[in-house]
Amino acid sequence: MRENGRAFDRIRLLPRVAVDVAGRTARTRLLGLPVPVPLAVAPMAYQTWLHPDGEVAAASAAAVAGVPFVVSMMASRTVEEVAATGAATVMQLYWLRDRGLFRELVGRAEAAGCVALMLTVDVPLLGRRLRDLRGGLVRPANVVAANLGRAGGGLDAVGGAGTSEVAAHTGVLFDPSLSWADVAWIRSVTRLPLVLKGILDPDDAALAVAAGVDTVVVSNHGGRQLDGAVATAVALPAVVDAVDGRCEVLVDSGVRGGVDVLKALALGATGVLVGRPLLWGLAAGGAAGAARVLDLIGEELHEAMALAGCPDVDSARRLRTSVAGGDR
Numbered sequence: 001m002r003e004n005g006r007a008f009d010r011i012r013l014l015p016r017v018a019v020d021v022a023g024r025t026a027r028t029r030l031l032g033l034p035v036p037v038p039l040a041v042a043p044m045a046y047q048t049w050l051h052p053d054g055e056v057a058a059a060s061a062a063a064v065a066g067v068p069f070v071v072s073m074m075a076s077r078t079v080e081e082v083a084a085t086g087a088a089t090v091m092q093l094y095w096l097r098d099r100g101l102f103r104e105l106v107g108r109a110e111a112a113g114c115v116a117l118m119l120t121v122d123v124p125l126l127g128r129r130l131r132d133l134r135g136g137l138v139r140p141a142n143v144v145a146a147n148l149g150r151a152g153g154g155l156d157a158v159g160g161a162g163t164s165e166v167a168a169h170t171g172v173l174f175d176p177s178l179s180w181a182d183v184a185w186i187r188s189v190t191r192l193p194l195v196l197k198g199i200l201d202p203d204d205a206a207l208a209v210a211a212g213v214d215t216v217v218v219s220n221h222g223g224r225q226l227d228g229a230v231a232t233a234v235a236l237p238a239v240v241d242a243v244d245g246r247c248e249v250l251v252d253s254g255v256r257g258g259v260d261v262l263k264a265l266a267l268g269a270t271g272v273l274v275g276r277p278l279l280w281g282l283a284a285g286g287a288a289g290a291a292r293v294l295d296l297i298g299e300e301l302h303e304a305m306a307l308a309g310c311p312d313v314d315s316a317r318r319l320r321t322s323v324a325g326g327d328r
């Protein structure tokens with residue numbers, strides 16, 4: 001988790017000069033849609049834990065900013081409620097043992113008008129989260145996986161220091177047997193664009209392209225899964241090379257401001273997903289707080305583009321970078 005931020009910090013940009021940036025724009029396409037800035041909100045579970053309106057408030061902020069909102073399969077508000085905010089909504093999915101429930105969720109996402117499905121592939125089981133275990137993490141009774149019906153409620157039998165009810169619950173639901181054959185099946189049951197989230201190895205990126213995926217997200221899940229996994233700013237360039245323009249390449253994990261977005265573009269990304277900063281905004285100020293976070297990142301990106309001599313996103317993708325030696 002710490003290395004994600006450090007890796008972005010170590011990237012150095014080579015600004016261009018005497019380029020007319022007076023009319024600069026960060027407009028581009030992301031997940032097949034026109035967007036004012038190349039970012040979307042990452043899927044994050046259980047947002048009513050942070051604010052009573054949860055995902056509905058966060059998605060409203062995305063709608064105001066004009067950027068896509070990815071609703072977690074483990075969201076505490078339903079995909080229908082999220083889509084009703086007017087945000088371009090992407091449904092995130094985990095591979096479930098209950099294939100009937102998985103198929104039903106695909107159908108609900110389609111019916112709700114989702115613009116894409118995002119299959120997260122880096123959670124065969126939940127990572128070992130020591131603070132969750134030490135604190136005996138248990139969901140409050142009102143924080144449930146609203147999309148999963150009866151399966152979304154709490155596990156009464158689990159509690160106390162040394163246990164995580166969230167890890168136990170996902171262990172019951174998620175199927176660690178996911179393989180590329182299953183990805184091909186998922187590709188075959190929907191016409192929506194398919195995104196795979198959690199790619200780090202360029203060979204997996206090539207397999208994703210071969211499976212007919214429209215977008216890969218270079219992600220280590222914000223450092224929440226495999227401790228010691230490579231930072232995404234380090235992994236990104238090889239994935240961009242392997243994909244070679246055959247699908248979109250998004251990146252997340254450690255993006256904290258507009259300069260990080262510019263660095264991601266310079267490393268070849270189509271755009272970024274923003275994770276925790278959105279939750280901080282949501283916790284601090286609900287929909288307005290989340291909207292302020294998106295505004296700040298957008299403002300910072302526009303400024304950084306001016307200072308780097310980039311009138312548009314394509315020129316940002318052509319910026320040269322280097323990697324600094326040590327930490328600052």
Ligand SMILES: Cc1cc2nc3c(=O)[nH]c(=O)nc-3n(C[C@H](O)[C@H](O)[C@H](O)COP(=O)(O)O)c2cc1C
Pocket residue numbers: 004042043044045072073074092120197219220221222223224252253254255273274275276277
């Ligand atoms: C509280 C929390 C819950 C998350 N829940 C999900 C989830 O339900 N599905 C998913 O694919 N990723 C989930 N993630 C991972 C994020 O989508 C994203 O990959 C990560 O947070 C990006 O890193 P960042 O927080 O450093 O921006 C979660 C992350 C956090 C912090």
Ligand SMILES: CCCCC(=O)C(=O)O
Pocket residue numbers: 045074123166170221224
């Ligand atoms: C609650 C299900 C898993 C959410 C998740 O992906 C995360 O906490 O990182």
